[in-house]
Amino acid sequence: MSAIDLAGDLGLVALCLLSLNILIGLLISVRYNPRRDWPRRRLDLFRYHNWTGYTGLALTVAHPLPLAWAARHRFRWGQIAWPIHAPSQPLVNTLGAIALYLVVIVAVTSYYRLLLGRRAWKWVHYGSYLAAALFFVHGIAADPALSGAPLDPLDGEKVVIEICALVVAAASFARWRYARRHPRARRLASAVPLPYVPGFADEAPSPPPR
Numbered sequence: 001m002s003a004i005d006l007a008g009d010l011g012l013v014a015l016c017l018l019s020l021n022i023l024i025g026l027l028i029s030v031r032y033n034p035r036r037d038w039p040r041r042r043l044d045l046f047r048y049h050n051w052t053g054y055t056g057l058a059l060t061v062a063h064p065l066p067l068a069w070a071a072r073h074r075f076r077w078g079q080i081a082w083p084i085h086a087p088s089q090p091l092v093n094t095l096g097a098i099a100l101y102l103v104v105i106v107a108v109t110s111y112y113r114l115l116l117g118r119r120a121w122k123w124v125h126y127g128s129y130l131a132a133a134l135f136f137v138h139g140i141a142a143d144p145a146l147s148g149a150p151l152d153p154l155d156g157e158k159v160v161i162e163i164c165a166l167v168v169a170a171a172s173f174a175r176w177r178y179a180r181r182h183p184r185a186r187r188l189a190s191a192v193p194l195p196y197v198p199g200f201a202d203e204a205p206s207p208p209p210r
């Protein structure tokens, strides 16, 4: 496997994992309850969101690194960090780099969310939608072999990215509509509350009645 193939494969797995991460985040944000609804089992959505977030972050950071060893169109380290003067597709790669830095910010601020406070953390977390838009554009437009060949939207890997983009866009739209229809959903949807996570719940659980 060439360095360029390795970079592409890492990027594809990172994109799929981050798409899954966003879908789980959307479920948490509408207080979806897997035990009450489908699949009627206790699932720790918060743990899955964390896991896919940090693993997706690690793979996203690893994704461009093999380009430093590519036989053709080798990237210098500075061009990997900020590819505006990259030997291939500088604009498309710079969009990917911006997405990467946004994912770093979203994941790192989540680690320090208690220090930041819920409101500020949440606003930073909305940056994940911009990150997603950029990594989908980057993934679809990037030239897989750095060969200058025209974009093939029906190529197998591109189709996977397009499906991820459509599913994330549809789920984000549904979440936005849900929030408009249920402005007080957070309080009302707690018939079976999520475990209290300091900094995430809107309010601490009230003490049990005496």
Ligand code: HEM
Binding pocket: 018, 021, 022, 025, 026, 028, 029, 030, 049, 050, 053, 054, 056, 057, 103, 106, 107, 110, 111, 125, 126, 128, 129, 131, 132, 175, 200
């Ligand atoms: C890795 C550490 C992360 C933690 C601890 C974390 C935590 C959370 C939590 C608790 C929620 C629910 C917020 C609520 O109360 O409504 C959430 C939502 C969300 N997360 Fe994360 N997250 C992490 C990483 C990421 C990453 C890397 C992305 C994407 C790049 C992401 C995308 C989202 C999205 C799209 C939502 C739904 C936001 C909304 O519309 O309300 N998260 N996250």
